[in-house]
Amino acid sequence: MKYVALVYYQESIINAMSEQEWHDLNQECVAGVERLTNQGHFLAGQALQPTDTATTVQVRDDEMLITDGPFAETKEQLAGFYMLDARDLNEALQLASRIPPARFGSIEVRAVRELPPRD
Amino acid sequence: MDAIERIYQEQSRRVLATLIRLLGDFVLAEEAMQEAFTAALHQWPGEGVPDNPAAWLIRIGQRRGIDQIRRKQTARQHAHLLEQPDDTQETLDEQSIEDDQLRLLFTCCHPSLSPDARIALTLREMCGLTTEQVARALLQKPATLAQRIVRAKRKIRQDRIPYEVPEARALPERLPGVLRVIYLVFNEGYSRSDGEVIVDVSLSAEAIRLAESLVGQLPEGEVFGLLSLMLLQDSRRYARQDEHGDLVTLDEQNRTLWDGDNIRSGLVWLEQALARTPAGPYTLQASIAATHAQAGVAEDTDWARIVRLYEALYRQQPSPVIALNRAVATAMRDTPADGLRLLDELASEKAIHTYHFFHAARADLYRRNGNVEQARSAYERALALSAQGPEQRFLQRRLDELTGQS
Numbered sequence: 001m002k003y004v005a006l007v008y009y010q011e012s013i014i015n016a017m018s019e020q021e022w023h024d025l026n027q028e029c030v031a032g033v034e035r036l037t038n039q040g041h042f043l044a045g046q047a048l049q050p051t052d053t054a055t056t057v058q059v060r061d062d063e064m065l066i067t068d069g070p071f072a073e074t075k076e077q078l079a080g081f082y083m084l085d086a087r088d089l090n091e092a093l094q095l096a097s098r099i100p101p102a103r104f105g106s107i108e109v110r111a112v113r114e115l116p117p118r119d
Numbered sequence: 120m121d122a123i124e125r126i127y128q129e130q131s132r133r134v135l136a137t138l139i140r141l142l143g144d145f146v147l148a149e150e151a152m153q154e155a156f157t158a159a160l161h162q163w164p165g166e167g168v169p170d171n172p173a174a175w176l177i178r179i180g181q182r183r184g185i186d187q188i189r190r191k192q193t194a195r196q197h198a199h200l201l202e203q204p205d206d207t208q209e210t211l212d213e214q215s216i217e218d219d220q221l222r223l224l225f226t227c228c229h230p231s232l233s234p235d236a237r238i239a240l241t242l243r244e245m246c247g248l249t250t251e252q253v254a255r256a257l258l259q260k261p262a263t264l265a266q267r268i269v270r271a272k273r274k275i276r277q278d279r280i281p282y283e284v285p286e287a288r289a290l291p292e293r294l295p296g297v298l299r300v301i302y303l304v305f306n307e308g309y310s311r312s313d314g315e316v317i318v319d320v321s322l323s324a325e326a327i328r329l330a331e332s333l334v335g336q337l338p339e340g341e342v343f344g345l346l347s348l349m350l351l352q353d354s355r356r357y358a359r360q361d362e363h364g365d366l367v368t369l370d371e372q373n374r375t376l377w378d379g380d381n382i383r384s385g386l387v388w389l390e391q392a393l394a395r396t397p398a399g400p401y402t403l404q405a406s407i408a409a410t411h412a413q414a415g416v417a418e419d420t421d422w423a424r425i426v427r428l429y430e431a432l433y434r435q436q437p438s439p440v441i442a443l444n445r446a447v448a449t450a451m452r453d454t455p456a457d458g459l460r461l462l463d464e465l466a467s468e469k470a471i472h473t474y475h476f477f478h479a480a481r482a483d484l485y486r487r488n489g490n491v492e493q494a495r496s497a498y499e500r501a502l503a504l505s506a507q508g509p510e511q512r513f514l515q516r517r518l519d520e521l522t523g524q525s
């Protein structure tokens with residue numbers, strides 16, 4: 001089964017980190033991905049630039065609307081995602097609990113939905 | 120590689136059970152098993168599949184698990200494991216791997232876990248179902264079930280619930296708990312197969328499989344009795360509802376639809392159970408089911424024997440539900456009026472009044488005794504208390520038939 005783990009945290013926590021803390025967190029994430037890859041659980045994933053770089057696009061009445069910033073203001077912000085291959089939800093949650101930001105942010109785990117075949 | 124896939128299907132539960140014992144931790148053992156299979160994926164295509172794949176996987180899994188403990192530097196907690204990493208060789212014979220399965224079952228069914236958690240853990244860890252499959256089968260949300268499993272594992276770790284088969288003298292106390300979980304799993308499957316919910320796993324089949332593996336390891340009378348009971352009940356699965364998913368009572372079932380293979384094995388296991396006296400509650404219930412199974416047509420049913428068996432069962436478990444069944448059987452042996460008299464005695468039990476089978480049984484006996492009015496009001500009570508679709512439709516049908524008569 002494929003699951004996506006969405007990583008959320010308060011960017012203010014990251015901004016308050018020292019250079020060294022930020023470096024260590026990144027290294028920890030790199031090691032984590034390496035481990036998931038070796039175990040065959042890691043399918044894809046990426047960290048994201050902070051939300052102040054976000055641009056949101058919508059189409060209404062054939063008109064493209066562009067707004068600066070994330071689509072919704074939330075307490076925690078989306079910071080990255082993992083696509084995982086796991087036996088079931090419990091295994092996916094177990095893997096997600098090892099994602100370092102789980103310690104200060106939240107990891108939302110969602111099963112993927114396969115789109116129906118093309119008509 | 121297909122061989123690895125097949126070995127995963129066949130052996131992963133056994134490998135896991137042993138790794139839990141060796142590493143002393145569910146989660147760590149699951150990860151270690153995953154790593155062992157990953158290693159197999161890398162090594163077996165080149166080196167060939169080892170003679171004893173399970174032992175190989177357990178050895179690698181244990182090594183990886185210990186590596187992980189070292190990495191996490193939780194060595195203090197697990198120090199006892201690090202001191203003896205190579206004692207697996209002697210403990211890895213087939214027998215000890217079988218025993219580990221049994222240990223896992225007793226841990227999953229431990230009385231200090233909630234009954235819901237016991238069922239969920241047993242299905243996931245013993246039967247190898249995924250969280251989502253267990254959730255669907257139990258009509259729960261996957262997140263709810265995932266939470267239950269996580270909590271149960273935490274409790275096992277924190278309360279140090281022992282990973283062991285109880286000693287012979289504690290067995291009579293602990294075994295019924297394990298059998299109850301298996302029978303609950305069976306009944307979840309049995310009552311859920313109502314034609315309205317489509318599930319991709321058969322909990323009844325899982326329960327029967329569990330009991331089949333248990334008889335080899337723990338040849339106790341009640342283990343045989345439970346297996347026999349489930350096989351005999353399951354033999355009626357195609358006859359107990361019609362093509363609309365409506366309930367068909369035992370006396371109206373088309374007995375040619377009963378599964379003869381299941382009946383035959385059920386009877387064989389029952390003999391094994393009866394050879395180990397005294398007969399316990401599952402063995403007695405299996406004997407009742409066997410009496411039905413042996414009647415070619417409903418009229419041939421040996422009701423005198425069934426009444427005797429219910430009486431024996433009632434002596435062991437004096438519950439109103441068993442008294443109710445005894446009354447119904449008595450009505451069949453003697454007359455509906457005799458059954459009604461026994462039901463009236465039972466009416467002093469408060470709890471029985473909210474049990475829809477009580478009112479349905481009364482209604483049925485009144486109907487057969489020609490008391491249309493009393494039958495009607497009893498059917499209405501039963502209808503108001505029953506929740507399940509097919510059951511309600513059955514009661515409504517009976518009520519409609521009565522209205523047609525008056």
